[in-house]
Amino acid sequence: MLFLAPMLVVLSVVAVFPVVYSFWISLFDLRLTRPRSVPFVWFDNYAQVFADPLFWTSVARTATFTVMAVAAIMVIATLMALLLNEEFRGRRILSAVLLVPWAIPYVADGLMWKWIYDSGYGALNGLLYQLDFIDKYMVWLGDTRKTLALIANAFVWKEVPLATILLLVTMKSIPADLYGAAKVDGANVWQRFVHVTLPALRPGFMLVMIYETMMAVRHFDLFFILTEGGPANASHVLAWDVYVETFRKLSFGTGAALAYLIALITFLLAFSIIRTMGKKL
Amino acid sequence: MTPRAARIGRNLLLLAASLLFLGYVLAPVAWLVSSSFQSESEITSKPPHWIPHQPTLKNFEAIFGAGERDVTYETRRKADPSSGGFIPSTAKNLLPAMWNSFIVAISVVVLNLLVSVPAAYAMAKIRFIGRQTSIYAMLVTRVIPDIALVVPFFLFIRKLGLLDHVGSLIITYLAITIPFSVFILVGYFESLPDELDKAARVDGCSRLQALLRVFLPLALPSLVAMILFAFLTSWNEFLLALMFTQTPASQTMPIVVASFTSDFTISFSFINAAGVLAVVPPVILAIVFERYIVSGLTAGAVKG
Amino acid sequence: MARIRFEGVGKRYPNGFVALEGLDLDIRDREFLVLLGPSGCGKSTTLNMIAGLEEVSEGSLYFDDELMNPVPPHRRDVAMVFQSYALYPHKSVYENIAFGLRMRNHPRAEIDRRVREAARKLEIEPLLERRPNQLSGGQRQRVALGRAMVRQPAVFLMDEPLSNLDAALRISMRAEIKQLHQTMATTFVYVTHDQAEALTLADRIVVMKDGVVQQTGTPDEIYEQPRNSFVASFLGNPPINYLDGTLEGDGAGVSFRRGGLRLALPSRAAQRVAGQAGREVTLGVRAEDVDEHGSPREGETVHGRVTSVLPVGSDQFLGVEVEGRPLFFRVGKEMQHRDGDNVALVVNVNRLHLFDRKDGRSLVW
Incomplete structure (x- = not known):
C-alpha cells in the first residue's frame, strides 16, 4: 500500500499542478522583457485579450477551421469505417x-503537405496540370482564401485514422441480430444503413466530434510549419495567437489568459456537443 | 440480380473503395518517399516525376554525412543544385536531434511505466479516499490543451534550470503521457475481476507481488499499447520542444525538421529525405504493433 | 487446524455503509460452517475478513488465540475458492495449482508431488498443461479446489463455489466437497445463498441479514426451529407459507383465526401466547406439512380452491387459495387435482410456526 503513495504524489504534481498554476499566472502581468516587476492585475489580461480585434478574428478563423476539419473528418471516417466493417480479402492490409498517418509526427505531415502544395514544383499543381484541370501552376497556401482549407486538409488527413477506428468499434458493437431483424422487416441496404447503422453510431459520432473539435481548436503545429499564421494573418488562429503573445511578444500573462480561454472554449464546446447530441441518445 | 452478379458487383465496389482508401492514405506519403530519392534537378521538373527516373541516395548521404562537411552560407551557395546540394547549415543537427528524440522517448517510456503501473493498480483495486477524485482530476488534465500548459511549464522548467536540456522535455512529456497511460491501465485493471486479486493474495502474494506476478503479465497488451503511445507522443511532440529547446544540445527531431521547412533556400529533396527519416520509426512501430495500438485506442476511448 | 473467533466484529466503509455489525461467532476446529443469506447480508465480508482481504474495522478476530486483525492475507494459513474461480488466465492448470506453494517457497519436488496428488484426487491429471480458458466450468471448479487443497491450509474458505455450475453438477459437487472436508480434516467456512447447499453441507449454519446474524445452529435447528420469519422463509423450497391473522383464546387452548379458517396451535406455542387473544400474528406453514389422506378434523384443516398444479417429478406443487391468500403446498402425486377443485388439506399442527406480525420474532422457538 505504501509503495503507491509516491506515485500518486508524482502524478498529482505532474498532471494537476500546471493546470492550476496556469490560471494563477494569467492573473499577473508577467512579461519576460520586464522580469523585475510582476504586478497582480486580477482579470486585466482577459480584458486586454477581449479588447484586441485580432483576438476576435482569431476566434472566427479557429471556428472556420474547426468546422471544416471536423465535418470532413466525420464524413471521411464514416466512409472508411463502413469499408473496414466489411469482410473481404485485404481488409487487414487496409487497417x-x-x-x-496517425503514427507520423505532425511536423512530417506539415512538411509533406507543404511540399505537395508548393506553388513552384508541388504535386498538387503537377497533378491538376496533368489532368488538365489547370493550365498553369497556381499559388495555394499563399492564397488567403485557400489557406485555412488547405491546412485543414493536412489536419484531416492525420486525424481521420483515429476517428475511423473509433467509429469502427461502435459499428462492430451493433448486434448482427439488428440487421437480421431489419432484413426480415424488408429493409434494403440503404434503409438498413439509415435505420440501423446511423442511429447506433450516434455515441461514436459524439465521441469523435468532441475529441476532434478539441484537437482542432487547440491545434498549433501545422500553423507553425505551413504558414506561421500567414499570409496576411489568414491563418492566425487562437493557438497561434497564444504563441505570438507568449513567445514573440514575451507577454506571459496575456498568453496564459488566452490559453485559458482556449481551454474554456474547448470545455464549452464539448459540453454543448454532449448536451445536443446526448439528448437524442 | 443473380447471386453471382451481386457478388461480383460487391467485389468491384469493395475494390474501388479500397483503392480510393489506399490512395487517400498512402499517396501523400508515397510522394514524400518518391521525392526523397530524386535529385534536386529531377524534383523541380514540370510536371513532376511521380516515380524517380534516376533514383539517388544523395539526399540521405547528405544527412548522414552532414557532420563532416562544414556548411556555411558561402559553401552551400557554391554547391551544385542539380545534385541536391542545397544543404542547410543546420543539416548536421538532424542526426543528433534524432538521437535526442530517441533518448527522450525511451526515458519517458521507462519513467511512465514506473509511475503509471502502480498508480493505476492503486486506483483500480484499492479503495482509498479521494480515489474517484484522482481519476476525475486526471481526465480533466487531458482536456486542458497543451498550449495552455506551455507557460506554467516554461516557468517551472526555468526554475529547475532545465531550459534547453532534454530533461525539460522528459518531465513535460511525462505530464502529458502519464494521465493517458494510467487511464488505459485503470480501465484494464478494473476489467480484471477483483477475485483474481484476492486469489493472488490468499495464495501468498503481497500487494506488490500480486501486481508483478498476476496483473502485469495479464496487462501485457495494454502495456505494449501504453509504451507505444508514450514513445510516439515523445517522438512526435512539437509545441513544447519548440518552447524549451534552443540549441542542438537538446533539440529534438521535429524541431530540426521544422527549421528546414522555414528556410526557403533549402532543397526540397533534402527536406523530403529528412521527412522520410522522421516518419520511418513511428510507421514501423505502428504497422508492427497495429493490433495493440487499435485495442489500446479503443479501450481508452470507450472508457472516456 | 484452527478455531476462529469473532468478538464484536464490525465492518464500516468510509462512505458510512455498515456491512457487518457486532458479530460474535466461534467457529470450532474442523467444523464445516456455512454462512447463509441474501446478497449484501455481510456473509462475504465475514469470509473476506477471515482471509484478511478486508480489514476488521471494529472488534477482534482470532485464529486460536492469536489476534489476526493486523495480519495480511499472505501471512495467514488460509486457502480460498472463489465464485468465479479466479484462475490465473496466463498460467497453466499446473501453475495455477502450484502458485500458492511457490509463493511460500516450498521445495520444487514437494510442490510437484502435492500438485499431482491433488490432480489425481480431483481427476484432472490430463488437464494439467491446459490454460483455464480451455476448460469447462466444472473443470475450472476442480482446478480452483485443487489450488486450495494443495496448500493444506488451517482454514479452507469457499465463496459461493458452486453457483456458476449447472444444476446437475452442483449436486454432485456438493457430495465431493463434503467428502473433501472429511479427508482434509480442517476448518471449512462456506458462503452461499442457496439454502439447499447449506442444509446438505453444514455442521452449523449462520443465517445473516443486513450485516446482522439472525440465527446460528445445526441445519435441523435452523430448519425446524427458526427464530424469526426471515430465517423461516429463507430455508425450504417452495418457501414457507405465511398467513396473517389473530390469536383466539378458547377453552382448550389458543388457536389461530383468519376469516373462516381456524387452526389449533401446537402446545408449545399455545403456552407461550396463552391469554393474548386478539394479538396480531403471522402463521407459518411449511409447504410439506400438509396431508391429504388424514381425515379432516376441526382445527387442523384448511379448505381452499386449487389455482395451479405443478408436477415436479416425484411429487407435485399445489397452489391453493385459502382465505384470499395464495398458498403453495407439496403433496403426493397420486392425488389428481385440477384448477378450480375444492380441497381440504390436513395440517400437521405440531409443525406450525407462529411469528409476531410486527418484528417477525418467532412465538414458538
Missing part, C-alpha cells in the same frame, strides 16, 4: 496502412 494496418490506416495507422500510417
Whole structure:
C-alpha cells in the first residue's frame, strides 16, 4: 500500500499542478522583457485579450477551421469505417496502412503537405496540370482564401485514422441480430444503413466530434510549419495567437489568459456537443 | 440480380473503395518517399516525376554525412543544385536531434511505466479516499490543451534550470503521457475481476507481488499499447520542444525538421529525405504493433 | 487446524455503509460452517475478513488465540475458492495449482508431488498443461479446489463455489466437497445463498441479514426451529407459507383465526401466547406439512380452491387459495387435482410456526 503513495504524489504534481498554476499566472502581468516587476492585475489580461480585434478574428478563423476539419473528418471516417466493417480479402492490409498517418509526427505531415502544395514544383499543381484541370501552376497556401482549407486538409488527413477506428468499434458493437431483424422487416441496404447503422453510431459520432473539435481548436503545429499564421494573418488562429503573445511578444500573462480561454472554449464546446447530441441518445 | 452478379458487383465496389482508401492514405506519403530519392534537378521538373527516373541516395548521404562537411552560407551557395546540394547549415543537427528524440522517448517510456503501473493498480483495486477524485482530476488534465500548459511549464522548467536540456522535455512529456497511460491501465485493471486479486493474495502474494506476478503479465497488451503511445507522443511532440529547446544540445527531431521547412533556400529533396527519416520509426512501430495500438485506442476511448 | 473467533466484529466503509455489525461467532476446529443469506447480508465480508482481504474495522478476530486483525492475507494459513474461480488466465492448470506453494517457497519436488496428488484426487491429471480458458466450468471448479487443497491450509474458505455450475453438477459437487472436508480434516467456512447447499453441507449454519446474524445452529435447528420469519422463509423450497391473522383464546387452548379458517396451535406455542387473544400474528406453514389422506378434523384443516398444479417429478406443487391468500403446498402425486377443485388439506399442527406480525420474532422457538 505504501509503495503507491509516491506515485500518486508524482502524478498529482505532474498532471494537476500546471493546470492550476496556469490560471494563477494569467492573473499577473508577467512579461519576460520586464522580469523585475510582476504586478497582480486580477482579470486585466482577459480584458486586454477581449479588447484586441485580432483576438476576435482569431476566434472566427479557429471556428472556420474547426468546422471544416471536423465535418470532413466525420464524413471521411464514416466512409472508411463502413469499408473496414466489411469482410473481404485485404481488409487487414487496409487497417494496418490506416495507422500510417496517425503514427507520423505532425511536423512530417506539415512538411509533406507543404511540399505537395508548393506553388513552384508541388504535386498538387503537377497533378491538376496533368489532368488538365489547370493550365498553369497556381499559388495555394499563399492564397488567403485557400489557406485555412488547405491546412485543414493536412489536419484531416492525420486525424481521420483515429476517428475511423473509433467509429469502427461502435459499428462492430451493433448486434448482427439488428440487421437480421431489419432484413426480415424488408429493409434494403440503404434503409438498413439509415435505420440501423446511423442511429447506433450516434455515441461514436459524439465521441469523435468532441475529441476532434478539441484537437482542432487547440491545434498549433501545422500553423507553425505551413504558414506561421500567414499570409496576411489568414491563418492566425487562437493557438497561434497564444504563441505570438507568449513567445514573440514575451507577454506571459496575456498568453496564459488566452490559453485559458482556449481551454474554456474547448470545455464549452464539448459540453454543448454532449448536451445536443446526448439528448437524442 | 443473380447471386453471382451481386457478388461480383460487391467485389468491384469493395475494390474501388479500397483503392480510393489506399490512395487517400498512402499517396501523400508515397510522394514524400518518391521525392526523397530524386535529385534536386529531377524534383523541380514540370510536371513532376511521380516515380524517380534516376533514383539517388544523395539526399540521405547528405544527412548522414552532414557532420563532416562544414556548411556555411558561402559553401552551400557554391554547391551544385542539380545534385541536391542545397544543404542547410543546420543539416548536421538532424542526426543528433534524432538521437535526442530517441533518448527522450525511451526515458519517458521507462519513467511512465514506473509511475503509471502502480498508480493505476492503486486506483483500480484499492479503495482509498479521494480515489474517484484522482481519476476525475486526471481526465480533466487531458482536456486542458497543451498550449495552455506551455507557460506554467516554461516557468517551472526555468526554475529547475532545465531550459534547453532534454530533461525539460522528459518531465513535460511525462505530464502529458502519464494521465493517458494510467487511464488505459485503470480501465484494464478494473476489467480484471477483483477475485483474481484476492486469489493472488490468499495464495501468498503481497500487494506488490500480486501486481508483478498476476496483473502485469495479464496487462501485457495494454502495456505494449501504453509504451507505444508514450514513445510516439515523445517522438512526435512539437509545441513544447519548440518552447524549451534552443540549441542542438537538446533539440529534438521535429524541431530540426521544422527549421528546414522555414528556410526557403533549402532543397526540397533534402527536406523530403529528412521527412522520410522522421516518419520511418513511428510507421514501423505502428504497422508492427497495429493490433495493440487499435485495442489500446479503443479501450481508452470507450472508457472516456 | 484452527478455531476462529469473532468478538464484536464490525465492518464500516468510509462512505458510512455498515456491512457487518457486532458479530460474535466461534467457529470450532474442523467444523464445516456455512454462512447463509441474501446478497449484501455481510456473509462475504465475514469470509473476506477471515482471509484478511478486508480489514476488521471494529472488534477482534482470532485464529486460536492469536489476534489476526493486523495480519495480511499472505501471512495467514488460509486457502480460498472463489465464485468465479479466479484462475490465473496466463498460467497453466499446473501453475495455477502450484502458485500458492511457490509463493511460500516450498521445495520444487514437494510442490510437484502435492500438485499431482491433488490432480489425481480431483481427476484432472490430463488437464494439467491446459490454460483455464480451455476448460469447462466444472473443470475450472476442480482446478480452483485443487489450488486450495494443495496448500493444506488451517482454514479452507469457499465463496459461493458452486453457483456458476449447472444444476446437475452442483449436486454432485456438493457430495465431493463434503467428502473433501472429511479427508482434509480442517476448518471449512462456506458462503452461499442457496439454502439447499447449506442444509446438505453444514455442521452449523449462520443465517445473516443486513450485516446482522439472525440465527446460528445445526441445519435441523435452523430448519425446524427458526427464530424469526426471515430465517423461516429463507430455508425450504417452495418457501414457507405465511398467513396473517389473530390469536383466539378458547377453552382448550389458543388457536389461530383468519376469516373462516381456524387452526389449533401446537402446545408449545399455545403456552407461550396463552391469554393474548386478539394479538396480531403471522402463521407459518411449511409447504410439506400438509396431508391429504388424514381425515379432516376441526382445527387442523384448511379448505381452499386449487389455482395451479405443478408436477415436479416425484411429487407435485399445489397452489391453493385459502382465505384470499395464495398458498403453495407439496403433496403426493397420486392425488389428481385440477384448477378450480375444492380441497381440504390436513395440517400437521405440531409443525406450525407462529411469528409476531410486527418484528417477525418467532412465538414458538
